[in-house]
């Protein structure tokens with residue numbers, strides 16, 4: 001039986017893995033997170049890997065506070081790099097494959113068509129730099145690994161745009177949402193399903209590959225908020241605003257749509273549109 005360790009298990013994506021794991025009965029799952037295991041400290045991991053023969057580590061653990069990262073440069077880089085370099089060292093010792101989660105923030109957002117997996121990275125903020133550097137650690141390691149980039153994650157879990165807007169639409173008469181940044185929303189449950197399906201299709205892959213996975217279609221935060229409103233019974237008014245009128249510590253990519261063509265072709269996928277995925281997420285949130 002294939003044994004899979006999911007790190008960052010209490011985060012948004014980690015919890016999504018816990019939910020969809022039940023659909024993959026041929027896999028045995030292990031889940032770890034802080035405070036039990038700090039992945040920055042390699043020694044904490046030896047007993048686990050000695051006791052369990054792990055085939056795959058899906059690394060969802062990361063420092064993900066994009067604005068806070070601008071003030072906490074060292075902590076962000078240290079966390080996101082150490083976790084990955086520790087996992088790479090352990091992968092060489094214990095022979096497991098890694099699926100490393102990465103982000104649209106590795107790109108600068110100046111494109112006008114979806115980013116391909118082989119385009120050069122050029123992050124514009126500390127968080128994006130830490131994710132790009134983590135990718136580089138993987139690319140330099142002599143291991144078997146997939147780097148899976150995704151964007152605009154939403155789900156019933158953790159902190160995300162859909163949950164924030166859902167709350168605001170219920171509690172405010174009027175809200176402002178940025179209308180000049182485009183991206184592809186991704187349902188964390190669909191991402192988790194894709195990764196597990198990919199592992200079941202290619203359990204013996206070798207070398208290092210980069211994949212992109214998002215739901216299909218692209219939108220702006222404003223249109224995304226309007227789509228959430230359309231699914232709810234609320235009179236709250238949503239005003240479109242410009243990025244300049246919504247100051248934040250970290251610069252956001254203006255356009256961060258990822259091309260998923262390679263992923264769709266290699267794994268013969270038919271991903272949901274973000275609109276369909278949103279409906280499913282809202283059903284879960286309302287219950």
Ligand SMILES: NC(=O)c1ccc[n+]([C@@H]2O[C@H](COP(=O)([O-])OP(=O)(O)OC[C@H]3O[C@@H](n4cnc5c(N)ncnc54)[C@H](OP(=O)(O)O)[C@@H]3O)[C@@H](O)[C@H]2O)c1
Pocket residue numbers: 007008009010011012013014032033034035037038039040059060061062063064079083101102103104131149150151152153154158159
């Ligand atoms: N959210 C998005 O929109 C998005 C978009 C693109 C890519 N991604 C990537 O997708 C992955 C999962 O994101 P997410 O939204 O699920 O993030 P999340 O909710 O912030 O979850 C990350 C988890 O990692 C844990 N963690 C942090 N430092 C750790 C350490 N040293 N040792 C062990 N665990 C540690 C966190 O614990 P604490 O909470 O206790 O710190 C948290 O439970 C990340 O790699 C992220 O960069 C996310």
